[in-house]
Amino acid sequence: MTDAPNEFSAVHREIGDYPVATGAGRSLLLRRPYDASVQDVWHACTTPERLGRWLAPVTGDLAPGGTFRVEGQASGRILVCQEPHLLKVTWEYGPDSVTEVELRLAENADGGTVLELRHTSPTETVDEIAKVVDFAVQQFTPGSRNSPTDH
Template identity: 55%
Template sequence: MSYVLGQINAAHREINSYPVSSGEGRSLLIRRSYDAAIEDVWDACTHPSRISRWLAPVRGDFRVGGAFEVEGNASGRVLRCERPRLLKVTWDYGPVTATEVEVRLSGDSRGGTVFELRHASSAELVAELVRTEGLAGAVRNGAGWDLVLLGLDLFLHDDLDRAAWRDTPQVREFTLHSYRAWGDASRAAWGVSADDMATVVESAVRHVARSPEGGGR
């Protein structure tokens, strides 16, 4: 099995109902394991100097209640921080697009770490995104987070800067497979026919194939 397919198959993906602070919501969830100790994974996710190597530069107040900003992506506030198991933040793309991201870590039997990321939005926001973007929005969002978790894996094993791998052919291939994997998860969650979801996914795949940057968050 190729490295790319191994990374795709390493993750469990699902979309389901999940409450947010404002009430009823919907979320995407990714669960996978890393061959690294839980403290190392926690530090990679909470120290600004390390986050910048696999995600993006981040600045702000990283205490509970503090505000932060991820360069070129999102801003938010720290809701919970329970070392080394739980980190929960708001993940805001603007004044009307507040969402929540929760990361849970647990040890596995081999000394590695089970990493679970959940990105949740209000039911109203999800309905609006589906209305304006269709289910392709859910596919792209999931693929974006897949790329983030791939970057974390590369960083934990090789200490690579994200600029060294972001535009490689392997990342482009990974993105194409990720769209298809999230298409399967979206179809199961939304009750869409296989033919309709295939149309959504293949449209997204053609966009990535044309893009010099290969898609992603």
């Protein structure tokens, strides 16, 4: 059984400004150590069979310039792939919602791996995303008229 509080506290979270291919962007950075080699973590993040175990089934041309689809989530294009340290892809929910995801892996002092995952939205879409989140919080928090817990 997973110790959820320790798992959550193991992840460093940071919000900041970070550019995307089209210009300025706003990002969420997650950083977490793993007690595994860089090569093992790389394969867990880039091999369809292993991705399907913890994310969702992934299909497509998994090479630079290729496209992929994550079942039930998003699709995208592979922008950069420098095995085993850097992967950068677009993450597309639709034609008007194209973000970028960057994965960086580095060996830590203990021989394990530090994983950094940065998800960046173009600055012009950040306000629209914030509106959706605000709407969801207002509509679906406990005690609100539309809360799933109230039905």
